[in-house]
Amino acid sequence: MTGTAPPEGSPVEDWATDFDHTTSAWAADATDIWDDLRERCPVAHSDRFGGTWLPTRHEDISAIAHDTEHFTSQGVIVAPFKPVGLAPVGYAPPITSDPPFHEFARRILLPAFSPKAVAPLEESTRAFCASLMDQVVAAGPLVDASVDYAEHIPVRVIAQMLGVPESDGDRFRGFIHRILEKPGQVAPPEDEGTLINYLEHIIEEHREDPRDDLIGYLLDYRVDGEPLAPEHIDGTIALTLLAGIDTTWSAIGASLWHLARHPDDRRRLIEEPELMTFAVEEFLRFYAPVTMARMVSSEVEIGGCPMAVDDWVLLPFPAANRDPEAFEAADEFVIDRERNRHAAFGLGIHRCLGSNLARMELRVAIEEWLARVPDFELADPDAVRWSSGQVRGPRELPVRIVGG
Amino acid sequence: MQIEFDRTKCVGHNRCYLLAPELFDVDDEGYAVVRIDGPVPASLEAKAQLAADNCPEYAITVVD
Ligand code: HEM
Numbered sequence: 001m002t003g004t005a006p007p008e009g010s011p012v013e014d015w016a017t018d019f020d021h022t023t024s025a026w027a028a029d030a031t032d033i034w035d036d037l038r039e040r041c042p043v044a045h046s047d048r049f050g051g052t053w054l055p056t057r058h059e060d061i062s063a064i065a066h067d068t069e070h071f072t073s074q075g076v077i078v079a080p081f082k083p084v085g086l087a088p089v090g091y092a093p094p095i096t097s098d099p100p101f102h103e104f105a106r107r108i109l110l111p112a113f114s115p116k117a118v119a120p121l122e123e124s125t126r127a128f129c130a131s132l133m134d135q136v137v138a139a140g141p142l143v144d145a146s147v148d149y150a151e152h153i154p155v156r157v158i159a160q161m162l163g164v165p166e167s168d169g170d171r172f173r174g175f176i177h178r179i180l181e182k183p184g185q186v187a188p189p190e191d192e193g194t195l196i197n198y199l200e201h202i203i204e205e206h207r208e209d210p211r212d213d214l215i216g217y218l219l220d221y222r223v224d225g226e227p228l229a230p231e232h233i234d235g236t237i238a239l240t241l242l243a244g245i246d247t248t249w250s251a252i253g254a255s256l257w258h259l260a261r262h263p264d265d266r267r268r269l270i271e272e273p274e275l276m277t278f279a280v281e282e283f284l285r286f287y288a289p290v291t292m293a294r295m296v297s298s299e300v301e302i303g304g305c306p307m308a309v310d311d312w313v314l315l316p317f318p319a320a321n322r323d324p325e326a327f328e329a330a331d332e333f334v335i336d337r338e339r340n341r342h343a344a345f346g347l348g349i350h351r352c353l354g355s356n357l358a359r360m361e362l363r364v365a366i367e368e369w370l371a372r373v374p375d376f377e378l379a380d381p382d383a384v385r386w387s388s389g390q391v392r393g394p395r396e397l398p399v400r401i402v403g404g
Numbered sequence: 405m406q407i408e409f410d411r412t413k414c415v416g417h418n419r420c421y422l423l424a425p426e427l428f429d430v431d432d433e434g435y436a437v438v439r440i441d442g443p444v445p446a447s448l449e450a451k452a453q454l455a456a457d458n459c460p461e462y463a464i465t466v467v468d
């Protein structure tokens with residue numbers, strides 16, 4: 001594309017020709033933007049970030065996610081800086097990897113994240129949620145469901161799996177803000193250091209004092225007697241540390257935002273707990289937090305749009321989940337929806353590795369919240385703040401506990 | 405009713421195992437495994453349909 005990009009952070013005039021998913025306008029209205037684009041310009045384009053496409057139909061998003069021949073995962077976060085020449089490994093395997101290396105990197109991790117490996121973590125997750133709820137109830141009636149509850153849960157769970165101090169949670173969230181929410185736009189505060197420094201430090205600790213956790217497993221992993229390459233280990237630890245935090249936090253927060261505004265759905269979940277299996281998937285469909293990205297690796301046409309090598313392509317799985325061609329009553333939240341092939345965890349070979357973990361955390365977080373706070377409402381709808389960027393969820397969510 | 409499962413399409417979303425554990429298991433890597441041989445018992449037909457209707461990869465179909 002030959003156009004000149006508008007200045008960074010400048011307001012968007014028309015989302016079909018000039019979108020910017022890192023702005024607060026997108027954070028507030030993303031769903032309406034997708035619905036509008038799907039109707040009038042299903043594959044939108046922007047000159048920002050060096051040329052970026054935005055498909056909004058399920059069909060196109062699915063086609064791209066399944067097409068590893070024309071699209072590479074070496075870049076998955078749209079930013080002014082384009083990572084090129086890194087395929088097929090990328091900087092954070094397996095999310096940044098392409099076939100054939102992708103399968104190698106993914107299979108190392110699959111057993112640790114399989115449904116049966118994750119199930120035993122439910123008990124400690126539930127105990128942790130219950131202890132957070134003690135604090136929430138004690139602090140009430142005005143609390144922040146994101147800051148006081150949702151954001152702590154995934155940090156705790158992944159810290160336990162990886163074997164890093166849970167008290168480093170604020171640091172993890174700082175890395176996420178800089179790398180994912182405002183890519184390339186915010187420098188690290190001096191006293192906090194970079195993600196790379198942090199990884200060196202925790203890996204060194206594990207080498208000195210070997211432990212039976214995911215980092216220990218990766219350090220011990222051998223292929224024909226050889227350990228994994230240091231960059232592979234670093235990238236995979238960074239990925240597993242960060243990929244599950246703002247994503248799951250967003251899903252829990254958005255679900256509580258929904259429940260704060262829908263007393264009928266709260267009541268049904270309390271009276272018919274067996275609905276939870278369906279409700280969790282509907283929360284994931286309706287409030288899917290994660291938009292991924294690809295780069296074009298060889299010329300291709302999607303939805304009639306010619307895409308050139310190294311163009312960015314956003315993959316808004318949340319938009320696919322709202323496509324009326326793919327879902328009945330796509331714009332309605334149906335708590336007991338029985339046919340729900342949602343794409344919140346992606347489609348194709350990169351299916352979220354943490355999906356079983358995330359699903360468990362979401363279910364337990366909602367159950368423990370409702371067990372203690374069956375009635376609550378938004379304290380001030382205008383005070384709810386949604387994140388910008390590729391992971392979307394409420395970052396500030398003040399609610400008032402009713403009764404109790 | 406018979407279950408047809410295409411292992412090459414399965415990427416381990418694990419929806420089938422959650423909705424119909426009587427019919428689907430998962431292996432150590434999280435891929436689905438069909439638990440029954442032959443026709444689906446009548447009492448489990450609705451569950452087989454649910455699994456088919458929720459697989460994001462269209463890896464499961466039920467045929468009469
Ligand atoms: C509700 C919460 C979550 C959502 C919505 C979500 C969503 C996604 C999506 C859409 C992808 C596909 C990426 C692509 O196509 O390029 C993905 C990949 C991944 N996710 Fe999640 N995720 C969540 C939680 C987690 C958790 C808890 C972890 C745990 C560490 C995790 C780890 C990963 C990893 C490692 C990948 C890369 C898999 C691969 O490339 O093979 N995610 N996630």
Ligand code: SF4
Pocket residue numbers: 413414415416417418419420421434435436458459460461462463464
């Ligand atoms: S729901 Fe589909 S993709 Fe997921 S495990 Fe079952 S068959 Fe595989």
